[in-house]
Amino acid sequence: MKKLLKPRKSASQDRSQSTIETILAAAARILTNDPDRLSTNRIAERAGVSIGSLYQYFPGKEAILSELVKRFIEGELSAIERSLAESAEQESDPERLIEKFAEFIVQLKIKNLKMERALFSYFVHLGDMELFRKLDDQVINRITLILESRRTPEIHYDPEWTVFLLFHAIRGVVIGTSLQRPDRLSDPAFKRELVMLMKGYLLPGKSRLTRSLEA
Amino acid sequence: MKKLLKPRKSASQDRSQSTIETILAAAARILTNDPDRLSTNRIAERAGVSIGSLYQYFPGKEAILSELVKRFIEGELSAIERSLAESAEQESDPERLIEKFAEFIVQLKIKNLKMERALFSYFVHLGDMELFRKLDDQVINRITLILESRRTPEIHYDPEWTVFLLFHAIRGVVIGTSLQRPDRLSDPAFKRELVMLMKGYLLPGKSRLTRSLEA
Amino acid sequence: MKKLLKPRKSASQDRSQSTIETILAAAARILTNDPDRLSTNRIAERAGVSIGSLYQYFPGKEAILSELVKRFIEGELSAIERSLAESAEQESDPERLIEKFAEFIVQLKIKNLKMERALFSYFVHLGDMELFRKLDDQVINRITLILESRRTPEIHYDPEWTVFLLFHAIRGVVIGTSLQRPDRLSDPAFKRELVMLMKGYLLPGKSRLTRSLEA
Amino acid sequence: MKKLLKPRKSASQDRSQSTIETILAAAARILTNDPDRLSTNRIAERAGVSIGSLYQYFPGKEAILSELVKRFIEGELSAIERSLAESAEQESDPERLIEKFAEFIVQLKIKNLKMERALFSYFVHLGDMELFRKLDDQVINRITLILESRRTPEIHYDPEWTVFLLFHAIRGVVIGTSLQRPDRLSDPAFKRELVMLMKGYLLPGKSRLTRSLEA
DNA sequence: TATGAATGAGCATTCATTCAT
DNA sequence: AATGAATGAATGCTCATTCAT
Numbered sequence: 001m002k003k004l005l006k007p008r009k010s011a012s013q014d015r016s017q018s019t020i021e022t023i024l025a026a027a028a029r030i031l032t033n034d035p036d037r038l039s040t041n042r043i044a045e046r047a048g049v050s051i052g053s054l055y056q057y058f059p060g061k062e063a064i065l066s067e068l069v070k071r072f073i074e075g076e077l078s079a080i081e082r083s084l085a086e087s088a089e090q091e092s093d094p095e096r097l098i099e100k101f102a103e104f105i106v107q108l109k110i111k112n113l114k115m116e117r118a119l120f121s122y123f124v125h126l127g128d129m130e131l132f133r134k135l136d137d138q139v140i141n142r143i144t145l146i147l148e149s150r151r152t153p154e155i156h157y158d159p160e161w162t163v164f165l166l167f168h169a170i171r172g173v174v175i176g177t178s179l180q181r182p183d184r185l186s187d188p189a190f191k192r193e194l195v196m197l198m199k200g201y202l203l204p205g206k207s208r209l210t211r212s213l214e215a
Numbered sequence: 216m217k218k219l220l221k222p223r224k225s226a227s228q229d230r231s232q233s234t235i236e237t238i239l240a241a242a243a244r245i246l247t248n249d250p251d252r253l254s255t256n257r258i259a260e261r262a263g264v265s266i267g268s269l270y271q272y273f274p275g276k277e278a279i280l281s282e283l284v285k286r287f288i289e290g291e292l293s294a295i296e297r298s299l300a301e302s303a304e305q306e307s308d309p310e311r312l313i314e315k316f317a318e319f320i321v322q323l324k325i326k327n328l329k330m331e332r333a334l335f336s337y338f339v340h341l342g343d344m345e346l347f348r349k350l351d352d353q354v355i356n357r358i359t360l361i362l363e364s365r366r367t368p369e370i371h372y373d374p375e376w377t378v379f380l381l382f383h384a385i386r387g388v389v390i391g392t393s394l395q396r397p398d399r400l401s402d403p404a405f406k407r408e409l410v411m412l413m414k415g416y417l418l419p420g421k422s423r424l425t426r427s428l429e430a
Numbered sequence: 431m432k433k434l435l436k437p438r439k440s441a442s443q444d445r446s447q448s449t450i451e452t453i454l455a456a457a458a459r460i461l462t463n464d465p466d467r468l469s470t471n472r473i474a475e476r477a478g479v480s481i482g483s484l485y486q487y488f489p490g491k492e493a494i495l496s497e498l499v500k501r502f503i504e505g506e507l508s509a510i511e512r513s514l515a516e517s518a519e520q521e522s523d524p525e526r527l528i529e530k531f532a533e534f535i536v537q538l539k540i541k542n543l544k545m546e547r548a549l550f551s552y553f554v555h556l557g558d559m560e561l562f563r564k565l566d567d568q569v570i571n572r573i574t575l576i577l578e579s580r581r582t583p584e585i586h587y588d589p590e591w592t593v594f595l596l597f598h599a600i601r602g603v604v605i606g607t608s609l610q611r612p613d614r615l616s617d618p619a620f621k622r623e624l625v626m627l628m629k630g631y632l633l634p635g636k637s638r639l640t641r642s643l644e645a
Numbered sequence: 646m647k648k649l650l651k652p653r654k655s656a657s658q659d660r661s662q663s664t665i666e667t668i669l670a671a672a673a674r675i676l677t678n679d680p681d682r683l684s685t686n687r688i689a690e691r692a693g694v695s696i697g698s699l700y701q702y703f704p705g706k707e708a709i710l711s712e713l714v715k716r717f718i719e720g721e722l723s724a725i726e727r728s729l730a731e732s733a734e735q736e737s738d739p740e741r742l743i744e745k746f747a748e749f750i751v752q753l754k755i756k757n758l759k760m761e762r763a764l765f766s767y768f769v770h771l772g773d774m775e776l777f778r779k780l781d782d783q784v785i786n787r788i789t790l791i792l793e794s795r796r797t798p799e800i801h802y803d804p805e806w807t808v809f810l811l812f813h814a815i816r817g818v819v820i821g822t823s824l825q826r827p828d829r830l831s832d833p834a835f836k837r838e839l840v841m842l843m844k845g846y847l848l849p850g851k852s853r854l855t856r857s858l859e860a
Numbered sequence: 861t862a863t864g865a866a867t868g869a870g871c872a873t874t875c876a877t878t879c880a881t
Numbered sequence: 882a883a884t885g886a887a888t889g890a891a892t893g894c895t896c897a898t899t900c901a902t
Contacts, residue, residue, distance in 0.1 A: 015881095015886065016886070039872080040871075040873075041870080049887080049888095050887060050888045051889070052874085052875080052887065052888050053888075055872090055874075056886070060873080061873095120339075121336055124335075124394065125336045126251070127250070129394045129395055133394070136395060156415075158404070158408070161404055162408070164399075165388055165408050165409070166412075167391075168388045169388050169412060171391060172383050172386050172388060173384050173387060175339075176383030176387065177383060179339065180347070181379070184379075193373070197415070197416045199415075199419075200414075200415025200417075200419050201411060201415040201416070202415075204414075204419075230861095255897055264863095265863045266863085267862060267863050267900085270897095270898070270899080271862075275897075275898080276898095445864095449865075465770065469891075470893055470894075471893080472892095479866080481894080482867050482894095482895085483867075486864090486866075490893075491894095547769065550769075551766055551769035551770045554766040554769075555680075555766045555767070557680070559824045559825055562825065563824075563825040567825075588838070591834055591838045592838070594822075594829075595818055595838050595839070596842075598817050598818045599817050600814075601821060602813050602815070602816050602817010602818060603810055603813045603814050603817060606812070606813030606816060607809075609769065610777070610782070611809075623803070623807070624810070626801070626849070627810060631845040632845075634844075634849075660882090684874075684875055684876075685875075685876055686874090686875065686876080687875090689885095694883090694884095695883060695885055696876095697879085698882080698884075700877070705876075706875095706877095
């Protein structure tokens, strides 16, 4: 069926795939810029594709959003994994590790903010968090595993809860801040305080002194 | 406050006020039970009021939701104030104070969960957080003031940031948990970990030992 | 609430009712002239009414059609009752009675043909015959009662079956003829043969001779 | 019939023919199981054929349905012919002949019910009965001829009308019963009354007595 | 003031059909 | 000959809002 060396897609497969990508891109664009104007017709229009084509590839509006969520969270997850792997290689001090991770997570969240906000709100609105739940669980589990493997006695860690809480705390802080004080996201104090929150939770025994110096 | 000096409302004002209350009550009921069926027509119907009357008292759907948000947050704020005042009277140990407060806040959030989720999601979806922002700011400022007045050297506190971060972290944790693991809300570990998060942030110097005993 | 002498409807009730009638009239017009173009939007348009108004009065397309069926069958029923009552007064000879009734039913069916065809086909297509069934049952029951009260020993009559079979046979003959040989509907032979079918079933003992003379 | 003289179809003609058959089979399946889901796309899908191919063989949806009608009615016709021929060989008593035929026709109609209903409703809905008309005419003509050849003086028969009326009466009774009282189709009384209707029409001179004994 | 009839833009979705590959 | 991507008119329906009574 396919050429041996290059598993190139057929022309029509290419066309299909590119239509799909165009639709997803259009949906993402509308979702981040004008979220309450999101409608299948508008997605199709903005994608320069007929509404019929849209429904050829997606069974409905929700399916588009689901795919977007899936890609979004998987993207975040792999970024997080890469960052953790890298940091863990370079840093053995748990405190520095947390700092690095916090820095990374803040940057990541800021980058993805609009999207996360829109998707999150869409599914909360819909009352269907199943997908989010499943993907969030995945993220939480993987981070938990990584953490477990690098565990030092100093790191406070209850496998059932710690990452779960931190995950939602960070999401809440970032989304909340972005909604109410977007300017603060780029304030160095934002990162400093987030680090403090994380360290305070994960390394509860560390003295205040250390922290003051960091800030 | 004003009851002594202000003349009583006229009969028609009373009627107006009761219409307003009926509308708001109906809106709240729909919002918590069937949020995506929220529509002005339905609110009017459920309130036993004509759609025309609804528009006599509120310039539009958003205005109803705004009033709901306002009342909701003001309700939360005054509950928080009362709780803090009371706790501060009875407790001087900052650690115990935090614990008490955490316990209270978890109960409060659980009680208000559906409403908070619905309102939050509605406004996030709308992209208009102005109202939330203003009211959240108020809450944050008042808590900040209270905290300031009870400050002990042990309490980590950067007036610009601390309450702000904690506020959003808690909201994020509670909303996130309610959406993805509602069962965990009533797990004692939930409160324990939330207390840990708060203490770790506010009382960073405390030793791990203490905490272990608490748990 | 209402004036004592004239239970006149209020202006707004009048307006409502006339909108409803307009919608039904438009639906009936489309149904008989251009049945596969029947759509809620077209009904509204042809009725000179906004689509919103249509949905204010009818929960959906089916409801409009149901009301049409109801009115249609009730109209037929009362016409049939009137005719039977009248004939029964004037005629005691069962044979003449059947003839009169057959004549009447043929005229009635011819008059209502387009409508019956359209409604019938619509609901068959929908697979929902519940309404038709209920109303047909009513018609059948009432005719059965009348027949029972005028019963002579000569009339073949099994209450469970006779009217039921005749009812559907006549409907089938009339609809079938109208679809395939509309010209035959006005042929005197059509009536003659239908009378024969009915007599043969209801008065099986009558000799052929009689019939020949009638024709 | 033609197999000896006609050259065999080419391979591609074979393939074409089998594609056509597959499409028709799929259409028939959908039509009987899920009639309002009938769509060209679905037919193609269920047939395992591309929508493009479907349009290669049929100019449109209606053409598929027409072919189905044609085959369906031709099938019924030949079954009826076979039954009549057989009965006529074995029975000379017109009364018994009618009984046998009635029995056969009831079984046949019950067997074909779903299909007949679906096709009938589809074309009535469409307002285009041309095809049905032509084929029904054929059926009627052939039955008329057969009847004519077996005619006895006892059988009431006006060549223009008798079979035509009976044909539509039976169709009406069977379709109507199936729609509103499907349970009655298998009730022995159903057949008995249908026989009565037919005999009463075709053999009007027969005495009631005879019939009572039959029942 | 209160009512509720009326509006119509907008939405999610289906489906017969065309045509480039 | 076969494929299936693409089309877009059409459909049933919702809902915020206006305005005559």
